[in-house]
Amino acid sequence: MSSPTPEDLLRQFKFSFLINQDTRTKSVNLLGTIASAPAILIAEKTAFDISAFNLSHFPAPALLPAVALVEKNDIYHWFLASTVSGVRTADALAQGGADVKITMIWPATEAHVRKYSKQNVRMVEETAEVYRRCVWPYVQAKREGGRLGWVYNILEGKAEAESVIVRDDDPVEGFILLPDLKWDRKTMASLYTMALVQRRDITSLRDLKKRDVPWLKRLQANIIKGVCAKYPSVEPDQLKLYIHYQPSYYHFHIHAVSVTHDGGMGQAAGRALLLGNVISQLEWMGGGEEAGFADVTLTYFVGEESELWQGVFEGLREKRNCEEAAAVEDGVVGDGMAA
Known part of the structure; x- marks a missing residue:
């Protein structure tokens, strides 16, 4: 039995949470699972080539009728996709039919979830x-x-x-x-x-x-x-x-x-x-x-x-705050004793 393709894996994604949204980049970070393992999808609108694209035809978000793998490296997968029902082939996507880029990280670690979450x-x-x-x-x-x-x-x-x-x-x-x-x-x-x-x-x-x-x-x-x-x-x-x-x-x-x-x-x-x-x-x-x-x-x-x-600077900050508070308290006590 052949292994599932990256496109097949993408279709198996089961949504759990929206972990971030960026209106400036028109992107969303989704947390979910693929075959019970954690997965992250980062979907964003591609940049518009205004020399060849009629902005009045801006497509509304919808399900993706066409998805094509651009590159795969280890746990990282990159796709071009289209929200337009008339664009269905990889060639059409590569030639400018894509209006969405998707990054899939699978299996995703807790570190990945933290990195791509709003904070x-x-x-x-x-x-x-x-x-x-x-x-x-x-x-x-x-x-x-x-x-x-x-x-x-x-x-x-x-x-x-x-x-x-x-x-x-x-x-x-x-x-x-x-x-x-x-x-x-x-x-x-x-x-x-x-x-x-x-x-x-x-x-x-x-x-x-x-x-x-x-x-x-x-x-x-x-x-x-x-x-x-x-x-x-x-x-x-x-x-x-x-x-x-x-x-x-x-x-x-x-x-x-x-x-x-x-x-x-x-x-x-x-x-x-x-x-x-x-x-x-x-x-x-x-x-x-x-x-x-x-x-x-x-x-x-x-x-x-x-x-x-969390592992370095938060602790250093708390230590510094404690030292500063102690220094202030010592100064107050010292002034009182001197008086």
Whole structure:
């Protein structure tokens, strides 16, 4: 008996809860099950190419008569779909008939549910000491147990090979550039690509040192060159390259997107750092070639449902509040005694 296709699995999804809705991106995050295992569906409206699309024909939400798999990698599946009854074939979807993108995560973990659920966010201050003592163990744990398997699948050519824009297998200089699955691959105003470096010794911004500046500059130039060669209508100064901190996964990667793309929280201060600014900061750091971001204080936001907040920063916040309260009480008592 043949295994069910990703499309079959998608049709088996049983809805449990709406865990988030974003009217800006016109997306919904649904929690449910597939074959009794937790699953998350992230459905969003694709960007409209207004040069070829009549906005007066905007379709009303309905059941999806057509679904086509775009890519599959480990537990992640990406689909194009249509709410229009006349669009029923994969070819029609690929040629512009899709009006919905769907990301399916199956089986989904509790960490996935937390990540995609609506939550409050907090600004945190991560000193070099807090990073080394508290955050680095968290990063190490996140890299264990095959959590980066889907990244290595791409680097090793086992997944998304047909989507690759640039492949350079040099273990030091190399990188893989490919379209991000958030992008419909047609609308240049929302162009979104990602570069995964071949090096496996850099987990995040924290591992970058002054000695990495020449490498980062070459990487920056080659990413821009690759994007512009693949999409000739895009000019170098129409791209912005940035790094996330904290990143979603701990293998160093760079986002290269259209300057007109609205990435919401993903491009907000407290999450995204422009690559050019990172390079400049490293160049001006004192302390020799080994100086780097491991030695500085970084301020960013985290969600209250994240493991990083609940496992690290919430406890640090409570400890700080207790210490401040004790200091105030000691000051009051001291003043009274002095009087």
